[in-house]
Amino acid sequence: MTAVxxxxxxxxxxxxxxxxxxxxxxxxxxxxxxxxxxETVHAILDDAYLCHLGFVRDGAPVVLPTLYARVGESLYxxxxxxxxxxxxxxxxxxxxxxxxxxxxxDGLVLAKSAFHHSINYRSVVVHGTAYDVTDEEEQRxxxxxxxxxxxxxxxxxSRPANAKELAATxxxxxxxxxxxxxxxxxxxxxxxxxxxxxxxxxxxPVARGYGAPVPAEGLAAGTATPDYLAAL
Amino acid sequence: MTAVxxxxxxxxxxxxxxxxxxxxxxxxxxxxxxxxxxETVHAILDDAYLCHLGFVRDGAPVVLPTLYARVGESLYxxxxxxxxxxxxxxxxxxxxxxxxxxxxxDGLVLAKSAFHHSINYRSVVVHGTAYDVTDEEEQRxxxxxxxxxxxxxxxxxSRPANAKELAATxxxxxxxxxxxxxxxxxxxxxxxxxxxxxxxxxxxPVARGYGAPVPAEGLAAGTATPDYLAAL
Numbered sequence: 001m002t003a004v005x006x007x008x009x010x011x012x013x014x015x016x017x018x019x020x021x022x023x024x025x026x027x028x029x030x031x032x033x034x035x036x037x038x039e040t041v042h043a044i045l046d047d048a049y050l051c052h053l054g055f056v057r058d059g060a061p062v063v064l065p066t067l068y069a070r071v072g073e074s075l076y077x078x079x080x081x082x083x084x085x086x087x088x089x090x091x092x093x094x095x096x097x098x099x100x101x102x103x104x105x106d107g108l109v110l111a112k113s114a115f116h117h118s119i120n121y122r123s124v125v126v127h128g129t130a131y132d133v134t135d136e137e138e139q140r141x142x143x144x145x146x147x148x149x150x151x152x153x154x155x156x157x158s159r160p161a162n163a164k165e166l167a168a169t170x171x172x173x174x175x176x177x178x179x180x181x182x183x184x185x186x187x188x189x190x191x192x193x194x195x196x197x198x199x200x201x202x203x204x205p206v207a208r209g210y211g212a213p214v215p216a217e218g219l220a221a222g223t224a225t226p227d228y229l230a231a232l
Numbered sequence: 233m234t235a236v237x238x239x240x241x242x243x244x245x246x247x248x249x250x251x252x253x254x255x256x257x258x259x260x261x262x263x264x265x266x267x268x269x270x271e272t273v274h275a276i277l278d279d280a281y282l283c284h285l286g287f288v289r290d291g292a293p294v295v296l297p298t299l300y301a302r303v304g305e306s307l308y309x310x311x312x313x314x315x316x317x318x319x320x321x322x323x324x325x326x327x328x329x330x331x332x333x334x335x336x337x338d339g340l341v342l343a344k345s346a347f348h349h350s351i352n353y354r355s356v357v358v359h360g361t362a363y364d365v366t367d368e369e370e371q372r373x374x375x376x377x378x379x380x381x382x383x384x385x386x387x388x389x390s391r392p393a394n395a396k397e398l399a400a401t402x403x404x405x406x407x408x409x410x411x412x413x414x415x416x417x418x419x420x421x422x423x424x425x426x427x428x429x430x431x432x433x434x435x436x437p438v439a440r441g442y443g444a445p446v447p448a449e450g451l452a453a454g455t456a457t458p459d460y461l462a463a464l
Binding site: 024028029049050052053054055056057059060061062063064065067079080082083084097098099100101103105108110111112113114115117119121123125127143144146147150151154155157158159160161162165169187188190194195196197198199200201202203204205206207208209210211212213214215216217218219220223224225226229232 | 444446
């Protein structure tokens with residue numbers, strides 16, 4: 001088990017307004033779309049709750065969808081103590097190399113030419129090491145943050161984990177140090193000679209939508225729908 | 233360059249109604265959520281266009297968001313010939329080990345206890361090898377499919393790639409052989425002793441929403457918005 005407290009190298013780095021680009025966070029293509037400022041990175045991370053967690057098992061890549069929360073300069077991910085990546089982080093020394101990627105699709109970009117079709121998106125790619133969180137206080141902070149990342153305000157309005165649940169839950173932490181964002185906005189970039197073609201061109205906006213909350217079977221009649229759900 | 237035609241091992245396998253589970257497609261946790269039937273896997277893949285592509289570079293995992301298309305028992309992914317994974321697939325023999333993951337979020341599951349909070353989702357994880365597509369006919373089929381995966385019907389209503397654009401585009405193919413889906417539906421699974429707690433519980437539906445199409449700057453006045461956009 002590798003225990004590292006939350007206040008590590010990331011603390012000093014937060015003094016800087018941007019993450020330091022590295023060999024693997026500078027894209028080979030589309031460099032004008034790359035962003036390293038913390039404000040952009042944090043905003044993209046805070047607007048989502050699902051990430052795709054990549055790790056290497058037996059030399060091959062594995063990518064799994066999972067929930068995460070950002071707390072300061074760290075991401076927290078949780079799962080069963082029996083799950084593969086979390087077991088890996090718990091047993092690897094010094095932690096498990098991971099890549100955590102978060103992507104929002106904001107629009108479909110339709111150009112005159114098939115070649116210039118694209119999507120508008122915001123993404124963050126985090127390269128780092130997942131450490132097992134063994135401190136109970138940090139575990140509880142992470143679990144609250146994971147609930148609040150999905151529905152802000154919900155953690156305080158549910159029963160906290162008991163000792164048995166805490167013991168069954170693994171929490172890993174990935175510090176934000178080697179991080180980049182990519183952002184595409186705007187309309188199609190058509191070739192000048194294609195502009196007169198008769199095809200429609202432009203952007204179809206895409207957004208996440210929430211439906212009306214559906215109460216659980218057996219929920220006591222008269223249980224009010226919380227205000228934090230209306231805020232979604 | 234590794235060229236493999238599309239009609240390979242996957243052809244025989246399509247006779248079967250389900251993908252054969254393997255050591256890495258049987259989850260260690262939540263096995264009841266696992267699905268291997270082609271109908272479920274194809275439906276999940278066909279309802280999306282963004283995947284998270286994982287590969288290994290210098291021993292470390294990399295996860296990048298990218299568009300894909302499903303054609304029969306293959307996924308196609310494209311990019312610049314200068315992009316890292318596509319360059320990797322082009323130069324590796326026999327191809328580049330990849331993991332392709334597609335995830336839909338369908339609902340936020342709010343339980344009485346923080347522990348039983350979850351999301352309803354549908355995901356597909358494909359383990360396989362990415363091969364460089366070098367046959368021009370297969371490249372064109374893939375590029376059409378990539379446009380139509382995002383907006384069905386659009387490929388025929390745009391200018392096809394010319395020779396220069398084809399030369400600048402790399403296409404890779406991952407055959408669907410080692411594949412699994414995971415699906416969670418329904419309400420929260422609360423502990424019996426928690427049901428009387430006063431917290432709201434239930435599901436908040438989540439869905440992708442499209443806004444009204446925004447014509448490109450300079451689009452000729454009177455260019456009709458195509459019917460296939462209304463169908464989104």
